[in-house]
Amino acid sequence: MSRLTAALTQAGAAHRPALVAYLCAGDPHPDTTPDAIVALADAGADVIELGVPFSDPSADGPVLQRASERALARGTTLRRALDMVQAARIRTAVPIVLFGYYNPLHARGAARVAAEAREAGVDGLLTVDLPPEESATLRDPVVAAGLDWVPLVAPTSTDARIARAAEVATSFVYCISVAGVTGAGGADLARAAVRAQAVRERTGRPVALGFGIKTRDDVARVAPFVDAVVVGSAIVQAMHEGGIAAGAALVRSLRG
Amino acid sequence: MESTTPGRFGPFGGRFVAETLVPALDALERAYTEACADAEHEAERQRLLSYWVGRATPIFHAVRLSRAVGCDVWLKREDLCHTGAHKVNNTVGQVLLARRMGKPRVIAETGAGQHGVATASACALLGLRCDVYMGAEDVRRQAPNVQRMTLLGARVIPVESGSRTLKDAMNEALRDWVTNVEDTYYCVGSVAGPHPYPTIVRGFQRIIGDEARAQFLEANGVLPDAVAACVGGGSNAMGLFAAFLDDPGVELVGVEAAGHGLGSGQHAATLTAGRVGVLHGMRTYVLQDDDGQVVEAHSISAGLDYPAVGPEHAWLRDSGRARYVAIDDDDALEGFQLLARTEGILAALETSHVLAWLRTRGEEAPGSRVLVSLSGRGDKDLVTIGDALAAKAGGR
Numbered sequence: 001m002s003r004l005t006a007a008l009t010q011a012g013a014a015h016r017p018a019l020v021a022y023l024c025a026g027d028p029h030p031d032t033t034p035d036a037i038v039a040l041a042d043a044g045a046d047v048i049e050l051g052v053p054f055s056d057p058s059a060d061g062p063v064l065q066r067a068s069e070r071a072l073a074r075g076t077t078l079r080r081a082l083d084m085v086q087a088a089r090i091r092t093a094v095p096i097v098l099f100g101y102y103n104p105l106h107a108r109g110a111a112r113v114a115a116e117a118r119e120a121g122v123d124g125l126l127t128v129d130l131p132p133e134e135s136a137t138l139r140d141p142v143v144a145a146g147l148d149w150v151p152l153v154a155p156t157s158t159d160a161r162i163a164r165a166a167e168v169a170t171s172f173v174y175c176i177s178v179a180g181v182t183g184a185g186g187a188d189l190a191r192a193a194v195r196a197q198a199v200r201e202r203t204g205r206p207v208a209l210g211f212g213i214k215t216r217d218d219v220a221r222v223a224p225f226v227d228a229v230v231v232g233s234a235i236v237q238a239m240h241e242g243g244i245a246a247g248a249a250l251v252r253s254l255r256g
Numbered sequence: 257m258e259s260t261t262p263g264r265f266g267p268f269g270g271r272f273v274a275e276t277l278v279p280a281l282d283a284l285e286r287a288y289t290e291a292c293a294d295a296e297h298e299a300e301r302q303r304l305l306s307y308w309v310g311r312a313t314p315i316f317h318a319v320r321l322s323r324a325v326g327c328d329v330w331l332k333r334e335d336l337c338h339t340g341a342h343k344v345n346n347t348v349g350q351v352l353l354a355r356r357m358g359k360p361r362v363i364a365e366t367g368a369g370q371h372g373v374a375t376a377s378a379c380a381l382l383g384l385r386c387d388v389y390m391g392a393e394d395v396r397r398q399a400p401n402v403q404r405m406t407l408l409g410a411r412v413i414p415v416e417s418g419s420r421t422l423k424d425a426m427n428e429a430l431r432d433w434v435t436n437v438e439d440t441y442y443c444v445g446s447v448a449g450p451h452p453y454p455t456i457v458r459g460f461q462r463i464i465g466d467e468a469r470a471q472f473l474e475a476n477g478v479l480p481d482a483v484a485a486c487v488g489g490g491s492n493a494m495g496l497f498a499a500f501l502d503d504p505g506v507e508l509v510g511v512e513a514a515g516h517g518l519g520s521g522q523h524a525a526t527l528t529a530g531r532v533g534v535l536h537g538m539r540t541y542v543l544q545d546d547d548g549q550v551v552e553a554h555s556i557s558a559g560l561d562y563p564a565v566g567p568e569h570a571w572l573r574d575s576g577r578a579r580y581v582a583i584d585d586d587d588a589l590e591g592f593q594l595l596a597r598t599e600g601i602l603a604a605l606e607t608s609h610v611l612a613w614l615r616t617r618g619e620e621a622p623g624s625r626v627l628v629s630l631s632g633r634g635d636k637d638l639v640t641i642g643d644a645l646a647a648k649a650g651g652r
Contacts, residue, residue: 055549057427058431059434060431065417069417072549078547078548102534103533104549105535107547109543129537131271131275134272154275154279154433158519161279178275181434234463
């Protein structure tokens, strides 16, 4: 069992969903991203999702767009994000999933990304703009390197597409709570959680639910139905306003 | 020529989008296929193209321009289309499709504003709501088109992120679509974006090439030696090229924007100086740095100011079927003036790039017959042109 799957299993044994905490590599600052990873893990994050900034984040809402812009302005690249993982990896065993867009990975080359990610201590990849039919070029070397591949399922996904996502998944399936961009408001979380549970039953894969989950109450509402919850924009905004300590405080409150 | 995988042009194209949008793209592909096979729907589209757009547009033998450049130039007059450019051929087709799909709202991205105006016009005609995303920088330099869209009842939403031009408008349109995918139709303006858009837009634009090929044959009894068009995303070029792909004797030439010069780093010559990447749902040539971050394009013409290009152009380039050259801002301005003074036509700055290239063509292949897509008229560019000419006169 991969470290990623193990984290979900352990949380499940404690009758709670695993908490997946997102932060953008290089935001608030490239020098402190390893500290932020460690601080969020110490505060209770079971999995870290580390965003690789991209110039054209067309699936992100304003909070993560701005984080990406700040990180790029401070010179963050994919290679530097991997260095940040490597620096954090010495200090924590928390599973780390790289989250981002395909072009920076494409530019570096799939085989090289797989090798370097493994070397840095990355546990898995989630690439927003690689639906299953396009993902083989990157997924195959990544999985061959022993890393997990995390596909997305949307509210618009048909049964056939959910099955396809489950086929390419090696650990959990990431269910998007609402048709929209990251940080979207107005998600009907109760309905989304039940939908995610249906995905789990249909596919036999663990499911994480993300997009629009911001508070302890949100987590509590979906907890009975899913294996993991992802909180992104709320943590990024907290760290932007109050530094790493504010992000860690939010993670503690999300864990309750 | 075409790859067997749907939506691929050789290794280019595809569907690199968030999962949420994939089912919507599937639905769009089905609706397009059904609409093409529906005689009544097609008849309505043809009726609008004839009586509302004003097709067929003529080809015009540009005798004085030919003398000035040294090759025999025929102009396909897309500038005479209703709304002033070829863009409307596509928006009539797509907005009809939106209505057929029962979508009450249409969104679009626009650079020069021509696609925005064409979408707003088609939406007004067919009674659909229309929101247009436009980079804040483009809102400033294409003010007349912003006013046109507003008068046509559309809402123009300035985009302040990134380079505040066409690519950022497209990002914002994608964000809107992913959020409102149930009731919204995304009317993409070029042969770009995820499958099936490059195929759909080529399908609606190939009327340019189909008409022009027949008209040229009727006038000359032979096919042209070359056909040429400007390339930003590449829709007017693809519409023209599509009719000539199987005519191996006809050279296909796309003219990109070299901006301040290829060496300056400030240009939009994606096929000339870009590298293969993935942007806006397609695998194609992209202007990007070594880390895969997309760099800002530059061109005096807002419609060419785009750091990627339609995937079929990427394939035509790599397969050698078409070739692509680049013309800088200054030469484009001269191309504009040349057409104005030899033929009495004010061309769009986008189109002016291909006009400027004709001098090179005249030197390389004197007397050869060239069919040029005169893709749009220049009224929208008068302020930009006036400023640029004044700056040149002032010895900038």
